[in-house]
Amino acid sequence: MPDGAVMSKTIEIEVLRYEPAEGSAPYTQSWTIPYTDDMSVLQALQHIKDHVDGSLTYRWSCRMAICGSCGMMIDGVPRLACSTFLRDFPAGKIRVEALAHFPIERDLVVDAGDFIGKLASIRPWITPKVEKDLAAGEFLQTPAQLERYEQFSHCINCMLCYAACPQYGLDNRFLGPGLTALLHRYNVDSRDAGQEERMQLAHSEEGVWGCTAVGYCSEVCPKQVDPANAVNQNKTLSAVDWFARFLPGSRAA
Amino acid sequence: MSARDTYVRPMRGWWRRNPFFVRYMAREATAIFVYLYALLLIAGLVALRNGPAAFDAWLAMLRNPAVMSFLFASLGVFAYHTLSWFRIMPKTMPPLRFAGRRVAAGAITAAGLAAAAIASGALVALALA
Amino acid sequence: MKKRSNAPVYWSLFGAGGMLAALVGPGLLFVTLAAPPGYADALRFAQGFAGKAFLFACASLFLWHAAHRLFHMLKDLGVRVGPGSWMLCYGVALAGTVAAASALLAIGF
Secondary structure, X not given: OOOXXXXXXXXXXXXXXXXXXXXXXXXXXXXXXXXXXXXXHHHXXXXXXXXXXXXXXXXXXXXXXXXXXXXXXXOOEEEEXXXXXXXXXXOOEEEEEEOOOOOEEEOOEEXXXXXXXXXXXXXXXXXXXXXXXXXXXXXXXXXXXXHOOHHHHHOOOOOHHHHHOXXXXXOOOOOOHHHHHHHHHHHOOOOEOOHHHHHHHHXXXXXXXXXXXXXXXXXXXXXOOOHHHHHHHHHHHHHHHHHHOOOOOOOOO | OHHHOOEOOOOOOHHHOOHHHHHHHHHHHHHHHHHHHHHHHHHHHHHHHHOHHHHHHHHHHHOOHHHHHXXXXXXXXXXXXXXXXXXXXXXXXXXXXXXXXXXXXXXXXXXXXXXXXXXXXXXXXXXXX | OOOEOOHHHHHHHHHHHHHHHHHHHHHHHHHHHHOXXXXXXXXXXXXXXXXXXXXXXXXXXXXXHHXXXXXXXXXXXXXXXXXXXXXXXXXHHHHHHHXXXXXXXXXXX
């Protein structure tokens, strides 16, 4: 080994690939590429696409864990490719697959239509309690009021929690972790008065009652949103409401 | 939707693919022991109602080797139920504040485990007295 | 308008049974193994109001807790849950509840 020579490390990237065609099946393809300690899985995919096989297809954008585009299964765990680093896989090989529980469109791209469709259904906006003129100024909140919903507002819609949730995988009518967290974010915002409509969704079998408290969603969330907490808090709220509606003086459901 | 020939991956064997899911299944499987123990308990209540001979037969059944193995296993399983129950409990609760600070999930779990130790301990003390 | 689920009823029973099992389960198992009461002690305990309540709660709520978890476990394992599964889980919980209540009442005060 001559002095000054640099041995570059290599890593094998195994990808589950898929080309859409009637009756076609996914297949595995591997590439061995050089890497440096600062490289992410996303950069590895970009290296392959730029220098080896331009047909490799994947989503990405910000490469800094804020856009939520690059979610995929890395060694069977839902992760963002831009913030998963090759140096953390000393075995010298990683397996990359499209995000679990979603239909594969092509290679590492999934059909996110179900998630996007449901997103609109939860009314993800403030329904103001009182109509306020712009000239009257902002709706004010105390730090305590902010704390009730803030963590749930950090969701970047990356869908890792859906890939983590076996109940969503078994039945995709389930509203799912991320969108229940977002639903909760609006419900507990002091400025909002839209709880009744959102709770119709939550109270249903496809709402919070599809959850069996696996808890993996909160484990994989890159933004510490804790969707498991949002869903299970709403189980308690939904259950209390189920019984309370029979009490005199409450509005019938 | 399938105009684009998307591929849907099967869910069979999903829980075996990840240690987190295996632990989840283990937690859920504790219910098998809870179910069987409850049936054993009810058999004991029916035997008690039927008189001393029937109840003695139930007590003798508790000493049957297969039943003893089940009971020993159940002791461990119930302990695991207690642990996993109080581990998941913080997830079902809204944020709690105490003395101006947010109560950590670990504190809630610890409190639950302490309560279980006291309750189960009291039961054992009562029975041995 | 989505149909409201009746899961809260089962879930509340599941929660109550799970909490009771978590708190007294290990103790109960220890007593069953190490120091099960003889007929006279057991009868006296079961005739008391507190004893009745405790034994009924354990017998019934443990079954409702287990039923709910087992039912969902069957779904997790890919079983298409129908009336048969419901009977095996919740049906047995219902039957067990009735059996426990009737036995405890017959034991008297």
